[in-house]
Structure formats: structure tokens, C-alpha cells
Amino acid sequence: MLTSQLFRKKKVFSFEVFPPKKDSSVSTIYKTLEKLKALSPDYISVTYGAAGGSSRLSIKIASDVKNIYGIESVAHIPCIDMTKSEVLAELHELKKDGIENILALRGDINPSVPPKQDFKYASDLIAFIRKHGSFNIIGACYPEVHPEAKSAEDDLQNLKMKVEAGASQLITQLFFDNSSFYRFRERARAVGIDVPIQAGIMPVTNKKQIARMVSLCGVAIPEKLSEIIEKYGDDSASLREAGIAYAIGQISNLAANGVDGIHLYTMNNAYVAKKICEATIPLICHE
Numbered sequence: 308m309l310t311s312q313l314f315r316k317k318k319v320f321s322f323e324v325f326p327p328k329k330d331s332s333v334s335t336i337y338k339t340l341e342k343l344k345a346l347s348p349d350y351i352s353v354t355y356g357a358a359g360g361s362s363r364l365s366i367k368i369a370s371d372v373k374n375i376y377g378i379e380s381v382a383h384i385p386c387i388d389m390t391k392s393e394v395l396a397e398l399h400e401l402k403k404d405g406i407e408n409i410l411a412l413r414g415d416i417n418p419s420v421p422p423k424q425d426f427k428y429a430s431d432l433i434a435f436i437r438k439h440g441s442f443n444i445i446g447a448c449y450p451e452v453h454p455e456a457k458s459a460e461d462d463l464q465n466l467k468m469k470v471e472a473g474a475s476q477l478i479t480q481l482f483f484d485n486s487s488f489y490r491f492r493e494r495a496r497a498v499g500i501d502v503p504i505q506a507g508i509m510p511v512t513n514k515k516q517i518a519r520m521v522s523l524c525g526v527a528i529p530e531k532l533s534e535i536i537e538k539y540g541d542d543s544a545s546l547r548e549a550g551i552a553y554a555i556g557q558i559s560n561l562a563a564n565g566v567d568g569i570h571l572y573t574m575n576n577a578y579v580a581k582k583i584c585e586a587t588i589p590l591i592c593h594e
Contacts, residue, residue, distance in 0.1 A: 308407065310379055310408045310443055310445070311443050313350075314568065318562065318568050318591045319503070319567065320569050320584070320587075320588060321349050321505070322346075326354070326365050326368055335575070337371075338577075341376075342577035343577055344378060346581060349568075350380060351379075351380055351381070352381035352383065355384065365382065369382040369401075370405070373405060380408065381409065382401055382409055383410045384397055384409055385413065385415075388417075388422060389423060390425045398436065407442055410445045410478065411433045411436055412432075413429040413432070415523075428465070429446060430468040430469045433473045437472065443476075445478060446476075447478055447479075449462060449479065450488045450491035451527060452525075463500075467498055470502055475502055477500075479505065480524050481508065481509040482506075482526055485561060503567040505566075505568040505569060506567075506568070506569055508570070508571055510554040510572075510583065512546060512550045512579055532553055555582075563590075571583060
């Protein structure tokens with residue numbers, strides 16, 4: 308099923324997981340998937356691979372999500388280090404495994420690895436995928452502006468290009484201030500971006516982890532969340548519970564303000580996902 312069709316009937320609640328870095332840890336992702344299945348997500352997306360690793364395990368996990376666990380899956384394809392022939396090979400594998408949904412990304416630039424030249428932007432990849440299959444294509448967006456964008460206006464025009472190229476739904480990068488999302492959504496609608504926009508939510512459960520994500524994505528930390536991190540940063544259990552509570556507050560507010568859906572960055576933590584779902588699924592999926 309094309310995940311873009313889900314938005315016609317309901318607010319969508321989905322998860323993101325990532326493949327383990329070590330082959331010896333593969334069993335853990337399947338234990339996580341078993342627990343996530345019990346939460347009945349609308350779909351699960353699988354990132355491309357740990358530290359830019361091989362797509363083989365990512366595709367296998369995405370395939371198993373759909374064909375073994377019976378949950379619609381989304382495979383990620385980052386194109387900055389891929390040729391057109393490599394992307395075609397990926398599309399062939401995905402089609403063979405019955406995967407119909409792709410999150411098309413440019414990917415992070417590695418300063419020590421010269422990027423390949425076939426795809427400069429995610430919009431180039433989206434247009435290419437659209438020509439080579441009947442996939443549902445999802446694009447990424449940045450409520451607080453992509454770190455490499457010249458301006459907020461330029462970033463919004465680039466996002467519009469993704470939609471015009473064939474993206475039929477969008478998922479935001481993580482954010483912690485809902486007002487940033489509301490401003491972004493209003494501006495996106497004003498320039499004619501009318502596809503569903505899912506809010507990407509990442510619970511703060513680890514001080515070092517969130518510091519890394521903030522430095523990579525340029526995400527602002529509101530004063531309330533900063534106080535939580537400062538208070539509980541050295542107490543992992545307390546920070547986890549406080550981070551869960553903060554995410555629940557974010558999602559509850561988003562649900563009350565007409566969000567199209569929530570995409571939870573689970574960080575492969577089924578306990579956190581369960582706690583958040585128990586508190587928010589009735590609000591998101593009340594239709």
C-alpha cells in the first residue's frame with residue numbers, strides 16, 4: 308500500500324528504526340520490531356544503514372517489516388554517494404520485495420569522500436525514481452531550515468521542487484519547539500505545498516545522543532527542554548522519563564492543532580515508543 312493514501316482516512320502514526328552497526332546485533336532489531344508491531348503503527352521506515360553502511364541489511368529489514376510482520380514499510384535511499392545504475396539496482400530489489408514506499412534523501416556529505424555526480428539534490432533523485440517505477444516517494448523537510456540552505460525562502464523553494472518532482476508526502480526533521488513547525492507549515496501551504504506533512508518527533512532520552520543530533524541538524528532547544536536536560540542529564544533513567552513526557556506533550560499539542568501525522572524516531576527503543584503510544588495514540592488516531 309502507498310503510505311500517502313493513509314492520510315485520506317486518518318492521522319498517521321509511524322516509526323523509524325535503523326539497522327545495527329554490527330552483524331552480531333542483528334537479532335536485536337527483530338526483537339524491537341516484534342514489540343513495535345504490537346503498537347500497530349501505520350508504517351515503519353528503515354534508514355539506509357549505520358554510518359552510511361551497505362543497503363543490503365536495510366532492504367532486508369524493510370522487506371521483513373512488510374512481508375513477515377505485516378506492516379507497511381518505507382525504505383530510505385540517500386543519493387549523494389550513488390550512481391544512477393546503483394539507484395536502479397536498489398529500486399529493482401525493493402520492487403522484488405514488494406516495497407512500494409521510498410524516503411528519497413540527498414544524504415549527508417562526508418568531507419573525506421568525494422560525492423558522486425549523478426544526483427546533486429534530493430529533488431533529482433525524486434524525479435529519477437518517479438520515472439523508473441510506481442513507488443510512493445516521500446521527501447524530508449526542515450521546520451527550522453536546512454543547515455546548508457541560503458535562507459528560509461530558498462529552503463522552501465527547494466522543498467517545493469521536491470513536491471513538484473514527485474514527492475507525495477513529507478516528513479520533518481526532528482524539532483522540539485512546536486511553534487517552529489506551525490510557522491513552517493503555514494509558509495509551506497502559502498507557497499502551494501499541499502501534500503501531507505508528518506511531524507518528526509525524537510524523544511530526548513540520552514544527553515550525548517541529542518547533543519550530536521542538534522549539532523548535525525541545527526535544531527533549537529527550547530528553555531523548558533534545556534532545563535530538563537540540565538536537571539536530569541546525568542541520571543539516564545530520569546532523563547528518559549522526562550524526555551518521554553516532553554515528547555508526549557509535543558504530540559498532544561500537535562494533535563490538537565491539526566497535524567497530518569506523527570513520525571516517531573524510535574532510536575530502536577521499543578520501551579520509549581510504547582510509553583508514547585499509550586499516551587498519544589488515542590489523540591492521534593481518534594477518527
